[in-house]
Amino acid sequence: MITADGITVAYGRHRVLDGVSLSVARGETVGLRGPSGAGKSTLLRVLALLHRPVAGTVSIDGTAITGIRYAVPPAVRTRIGVLFQSPRAAADPRLSLADLIAEPLRVARLPRATVTGRVAELADVVGLTADLLIRRPHAVSDGQLQRACLARAFAHTPDYLLCDEATTMLDAATQALIAAVITDYQQRHNAGVLIVTHDPALMTRWADRCLDLGDLAAVDP
Numbered sequence: 001m002i003t004a005d006g007i008t009v010a011y012g013r014h015r016v017l018d019g020v021s022l023s024v025a026r027g028e029t030v031g032l033r034g035p036s037g038a039g040k041s042t043l044l045r046v047l048a049l050l051h052r053p054v055a056g057t058v059s060i061d062g063t064a065i066t067g068i069r070y071a072v073p074p075a076v077r078t079r080i081g082v083l084f085q086s087p088r089a090a091a092d093p094r095l096s097l098a099d100l101i102a103e104p105l106r107v108a109r110l111p112r113a114t115v116t117g118r119v120a121e122l123a124d125v126v127g128l129t130a131d132l133l134i135r136r137p138h139a140v141s142d143g144q145l146q147r148a149c150l151a152r153a154f155a156h157t158p159d160y161l162l163c164d165e166a167t168t169m170l171d172a173a174t175q176a177l178i179a180a181v182i183t184d185y186q187q188r189h190n191a192g193v194l195i196v197t198h199d200p201a202l203m204t205r206w207a208d209r210c211l212d213l214g215d216l217a218a219v220d221p
């Protein structure tokens with residue numbers, strides 16, 4: 001289980017989250033909603049170990065994680081995958097989709113042949129064909145690029161997948177495809193999934209339980 005306990009975040013003097021707690025268990029899909037600017041993305045970034053809270057703890061299976069980003073041991077960091085709203089903001093425009101998917105594998109210094117094989121496997125999981133893998137982001141659609149970002153998020157087979165409005169800018173068919181790929185991954189790996197979305201229909205269809213950010217704080221921000 002991944003848990004945020006008593007998370008408080010401030011940007012300068014602006015306190016965005018105040019003592020917020022939530023948990024996502026392996027195998028479940030939790031939906032997180034709340035008004036724009038309430039701090040959903042901020043909470044997701046804290047859970048993804050990308051943002052250090054002023055107070056509070058993120059833990060996995062009861063073990064508190066100290067530090068963020070590369071200060072977290074790879075074996076812990078790779079248990080969490082993240083998918084953001086805008087694949088264009090999340091992708092290096094100089095990389096081919098194959099290199100984009102390979103990024104986390106190269107960071108882990110896996111042998112070249114292992115990386116090549118794993119990229120092919122991951123591309124297959126998200127339905128990207130070989131002709132798309134050699135293209136750079138400017139030459140593919142948002143949906144195709146988001147699929148590459150999803151493959152990248154799956155690279156180390158994370159136990160938890162955090163999705164921040166990950167299908168918002170996509171058409172209905174691509175949205176359904178991404179949701180189906182994530183659900184399939186979740187079932188195969190018993191992954192816990194957290195989805196932030198403004199789309200009530202998607203939330204109802206996808207999440208096992210829905211949480212309102214405003215209800216999670218010990219004290220209202």
Ligand SMILES: Nc1ncnc2c1ncn2[C@@H]1O[C@H](COP(=O)(O)OP(=O)(O)OP(=O)(O)O)[C@@H](O)[C@H]1O
Pocket residue numbers: 011016034035036037038039040041042043
């Ligand atoms: N890096 C930052 N520096 C300063 N303020 C920030 C920063 N990131 C977010 N904020 C502010 O923190 C508040 C919460 O932002 P956040 O993106 O977490 O909300 P959200 O609930 O995800 O909103 P939305 O639904 O519109 O995406 C907002 O008022 C935002 O302006």
